[in-house]
Amino acid sequence: MIYAADMGAPRRATMFSACALLLCTLYAAAAPPPTNLRGESVDLFSSNAKARVLVFVRSDCPISNRYAPELKRIYTEYQKEGVEFWLVYADKAETPATISKHLQEYDFGWPALRDPGYTLVKRSHATVTPEAAVFNASGALVYHGRIDDQYVDFGKSRLRAGKHDLESAIAATLAGKPVAEPATRAIGCYLADLE
Amino acid sequence: MKAALAGLLAGVLLNLPLSAASGAPPTFHAAIAPVIYRECSPCHHAGGSGPFPLVSYRDVKGHARQIADVVRRRYMPPWLPEHGYGDFADERRLSDAQMRLIEDWVKAGSPEGDPSAGPAPPQFSTGWELGTPDLVIRASRRYLVPSSGPDVFWNFILSPSIGHTRYVKAVEIRPGNARLVHHANLLIDRNRSARVNEKEPGAGFPGMDLSIESAVADPESHFLFWKPGSVPYEQPKGLSWRLDPGNDLVLNVHLQPSGRPEPVQPSIGLYFTDVPPDRYPILIQLEHDGALQIPAGAPDFLVGDDFTLPLDVNVLAVYPHAHYLGKLLEGYATLPGGKRKWLVRVPAWDLNWQAVYRYREPVFLPKGTVLSMRYHYDNSASNPRNPNRPPKEVHGGNQSTDEMGHLWLQVLPVGTKDQRMILEEAMFRRRLQKYPADFSAHFNLGGLLLSRKDAAAAIPYLKDAVRIEPDQPAARNTLGAALESEGEWDEAIGQFRAALRSQPRYWNARYNLANALARQGLIDEAIEEFRQVAEANPGDAAAREHFMEALRESGDAYAARGDFAKAAGRYADLAKLKPGDADLRNSLGTLYARAGDLPRAIEAFQAALAIDPSHQGARLNLKMARQMAH
Numbered sequence: 149m150i151y152a153a154d155m156g157a158p159r160r161a162t163m164f165s166a167c168a169l170l171l172c173t174l175y176a177a178a179a180p181p182p183t184n185l186r187g188e189s190v191d192l193f194s195s196n197a198k199a200r201v202l203v204f205v206r207s208d209c210p211i212s213n214r215y216a217p218e219l220k221r222i223y224t225e226y227q228k229e230g231v232e233f234w235l236v237y238a239d240k241a242e243t244p245a246t247i248s249k250h251l252q253e254y255d256f257g258w259p260a261l262r263d264p265g266y267t268l269v270k271r272s273h274a275t276v277t278p279e280a281a282v283f284n285a286s287g288a289l290v291y292h293g294r295i296d297d298q299y300v301d302f303g304k305s306r307l308r309a310g311k312h313d314l315e316s317a318i319a320a321t322l323a324g325k326p327v328a329e330p331a332t333r334a335i336g337c338y339l340a341d342l343e
Numbered sequence: 344m345k346a347a348l349a350g351l352l353a354g355v356l357l358n359l360p361l362s363a364a365s366g367a368p369p370t371f372h373a374a375i376a377p378v379i380y381r382e383c384s385p386c387h388h389a390g391g392s393g394p395f396p397l398v399s400y401r402d403v404k405g406h407a408r409q410i411a412d413v414v415r416r417r418y419m420p421p422w423l424p425e426h427g428y429g430d431f432a433d434e435r436r437l438s439d440a441q442m443r444l445i446e447d448w449v450k451a452g453s454p455e456g457d458p459s460a461g462p463a464p465p466q467f468s469t470g471w472e473l474g475t476p477d478l479v480i481r482a483s484r485r486y487l488v489p490s491s492g493p494d495v496f497w498n499f500i501l502s503p504s505i506g507h508t509r510y511v512k513a514v515e516i517r518p519g520n521a522r523l524v525h526h527a528n529l530l531i532d533r534n535r536s537a538r539v540n541e542k543e544p545g546a547g548f549p550g551m552d553l554s555i556e557s558a559v560a561d562p563e564s565h566f567l568f569w570k571p572g573s574v575p576y577e578q579p580k581g582l583s584w585r586l587d588p589g590n591d592l593v594l595n596v597h598l599q600p601s602g603r604p605e606p607v608q609p610s611i612g613l614y615f616t617d618v619p620p621d622r623y624p625i626l627i628q629l630e631h632d633g634a635l636q637i638p639a640g641a642p643d644f645l646v647g648d649d650f651t652l653p654l655d656v657n658v659l660a661v662y663p664h665a666h667y668l669g670k671l672l673e674g675y676a677t678l679p680g681g682k683r684k685w686l687v688r689v690p691a692w693d694l695n696w697q698a699v700y701r702y703r704e705p706v707f708l709p710k711g712t713v714l715s716m717r718y719h720y721d722n723s724a725s726n727p728r729n730p731n732r733p734p735k736e737v738h739g740g741n742q743s744t745d746e747m748g749h750l751w752l753q754v755l756p757v758g759t760k761d762q763r764m765i766l767e768e769a770m771f772r773r774r775l776q777k778y779p780a781d782f783s784a785h786f787n788l789g790g791l792l793l794s795r796k797d798a799a800a801a802i803p804y805l806k807d808a809v810r811i812e813p814d815q816p817a818a819r820n821t822l823g824a825a826l827e828s829e830g831e832w833d834e835a836i837g838q839f840r841a842a843l844r845s846q847p848r849y850w851n852a853r854y855n856l857a858n859a860l861a862r863q864g865l866i867d868e869a870i871e872e873f874r875q876v877a878e879a880n881p882g883d884a885a886a887r888e889h890f891m892e893a894l895r896e897s898g899d900a901y902a903a904r905g906d907f908a909k910a911a912g913r914y915a916d917l918a919k920l921k922p923g924d925a926d927l928r929n930s931l932g933t934l935y936a937r938a939g940d941l942p943r944a945i946e947a948f949q950a951a952l953a954i955d956p957s958h959q960g961a962r963l964n965l966k967m968a969r970q971m972a973h
Binding site: 208209210213214215216217218239241253254255300301302303304305306307308310337338340 | 394395401404405406407408409412413416418419421490491493522600601602603667693695696727728729730732
């Protein structure tokens with residue numbers, strides 16, 4: 149309901165886009181919205197942020213945990229530029245208490261959301277953790293995929309990342325430019341199937 | 344990569360008719376739990392090394408798609424050797440049928456089924472797996488693993504406190520933080536030679552691989568290795584290893600940053616036996632690090648080594664090792680008839696999952712068998728693990744950005760005698776072929792020949808070793824010892840003196856020098872050397888004994904020449920070393936008396952009588968001395 153409006157309403161509604169809009173509305177109505185750790189639903193697309201970054205994590209995923217220092221670095225760099233950051237825990241087994249403990253232990257520095265209804269998962273096309281999504285000021289998904297290219301496959305990683313895809317996507321979005329590679333493959337732990 | 348994909352597709356195609364044929368989908372308890380409990384839960388349980396538990400139905404269901412994916416790619420369970428190229432105990436590998444079963448289960452929506460239809464979940468001990476150890480040694484300090492950055496290779500020096508020699512039948516390594524530790528190797532450091540690497544005692548030191556001094560007569564013989572999920576191994580009877588007071592144990596640990604700073608403080612548990620070893624395995628190393636000069640960009644660089652067995656052996660275990668450029672690692676044996684027997688084949692090397700592999704049954708290889716290693720390296724940009732971007736030329740070395748190619752085999756020579764020296768000699772001679780200008784090859788071979796009492800054969804190798812590294816005191820000392828046994832005393836003395844010039848506190852060399860000087864009749868010089876050795880090493884009984892002998896010999900010589908004052912000086916020194924010897928004090932008194940020093944003579948006779956009031960000689964001498972004094 150809220151999201152449909154945020155998707156950027158087409159000015160000339162063709163049959164096709166109207167249909168997509170309808171489906172989207174129906175879906176959004178069915179799924180529970182994301183909440184903060186106090187259980188309050190959060191509308192993260194209502195702010196006037198220049199860009200919004202979501203990173204999907206799970207507390208028992210060693211790959212997303214290893215990204216904690218890098219995510220904190222990106223946050224420190226771009227938060228002051230008017231970018232909003234959210235860590236998203238999609239597994240419904242992750243309770244607010246587990247999440248608070250995880251945030252503290254790994255010192256992410258980001259605010260966290262729960263998304264047990266997979267509303268944000270679907271909107272971000274996320275499949276694994278860690279996986280990033282960047283939305284521009286008008287709420288359109290402009291990037292989704294890996295944080296960087298350090299992990300190539302399970303058990304195959306570079307000593308250091310060479311391409312910082314998430315950071316490049318944020319920088320391009322802030323500069324009002326299209327993201328060079330809008331979708332990449334993230335390596336990590338699968339988000340569980342919705343039951 | 345392409346081959347893997349093709350295999351994957353073939354698997355799926357083959358799998359379709361099978362799963363269609365079997366009516367009801369597999370359930371967790373009946374079909375999946377037996378596989379998970381055996382292959383996954385040993386690491387994936389609360390407190391285990393796996394990042395999350397896989398024990399309950401909820402645990403496994405929550406990771407179901409992940410499990411199906413990683414087992415299909417054979418990323419999990421981690422097991423590097425190719426099936427069929429060596430038959431290993433504790434092989435951790437799913438069969439194709441087990442993989443299909445998991446896949447079918449996930450496709451069917453991961454149904455739980457009836458709990459009573461399957462095995463009970465396994466229980467995991469949180470304590471020592473082999474029961475309470477006889478001795479527990481904990482690293483004296485924690486190492487703080489940083490939150491991010493490349494993997495860390497850290498060495499902890501553990502110093503067991505034991506009053507006498509013990510025999511170790513098992514070691515349990517507890518890494519302290521199993522989720523951070525990828526593997527750990529325990530090395531016996533008999534000469535405490537690793538301590539020089541520490542900035543301060545107990546600090547530990549970095550390094551991916553380390554070399555530790557060991558005696559020719561007592562070479563490394565066991566793999567003491569830990570990897571996630573490994574169960575401590577108790578040596579069969581007769582294969583225990585010796586631990587002497589003063590030995591250090593160095594624990595080399597591979598650590599992976601977890602995203603937050605975490606301390607690691609490993610400990611080890613030792614289990615002793617009263618049964619000393621009566622079978623003597625040895626570690627054979629194939630390598631050719633000297634040939635590891637991998638050009639930048641080379642996608643398939645080959646390094647090999649071959650070694651011909653000088654006797655019949657049984658191979659007990661194998662440990663392949665390379666760094667980040669290693670790609671395909673092969674080890675095999677060519678039997679005297681020409682037939683090839685595989686020892687190990689690692690088709691996709693991954694440093695993170697390196698391990699020691701123990702054969703299910705010892706592999707017999709007859710004398711004349713050629714052991715071979717063929718290691719392939721990928722130093723191109725398409726190897727994601729390449730530490731250099733862009734690639735650059737890489738050489739052999741201990742750092743993680745250097746490369747290495749080692750194939751270690753634990754072999755047990757066939758027969759009842761200790762035949763390690765035969766193997767060692769062959770290994771040293773092979774090393775000499777590979778590295779004609781190598782110091783250690785010459786030094787070790789010379790040392791081995793000398794310990795076999797073949798000084799004449801040893802001398803040329805030791806002379807070469809000294810020529811290659813003139814300031815290396817151990818080579819000078821060993822050469823001196825060899826020259827001595829050939830009767831070349833003056834030359835021997837020269838070598839001992841040279842060893843002491845580069846290392847004045849090298850007590851073995853000083854002791855040898857003193858003996859050689861004494862042998863040459865340079866007794867006064869010998870005494871000064873012995874004095875230093877004995878004073879610095881009060882526990883060294885042999886040095887003390889020789890020192891006393893020299894003092895007595897010198898004292899007697901002075902006395903024979905009529906120089907009683909000097910003779911008395913030697914005996915006075917001797918008396919200090921033997922506080923309970925009445926005879927000695929009686930002799931000392933006699934020498935003082937003959938030198939004309941009656942007060943001291945009287946004192947010495949009185950001292951003799953204080954020790955032994957019934958000493959008739961001393962009583963008589965005391966009487967005479969007192970008369971003469973008046």
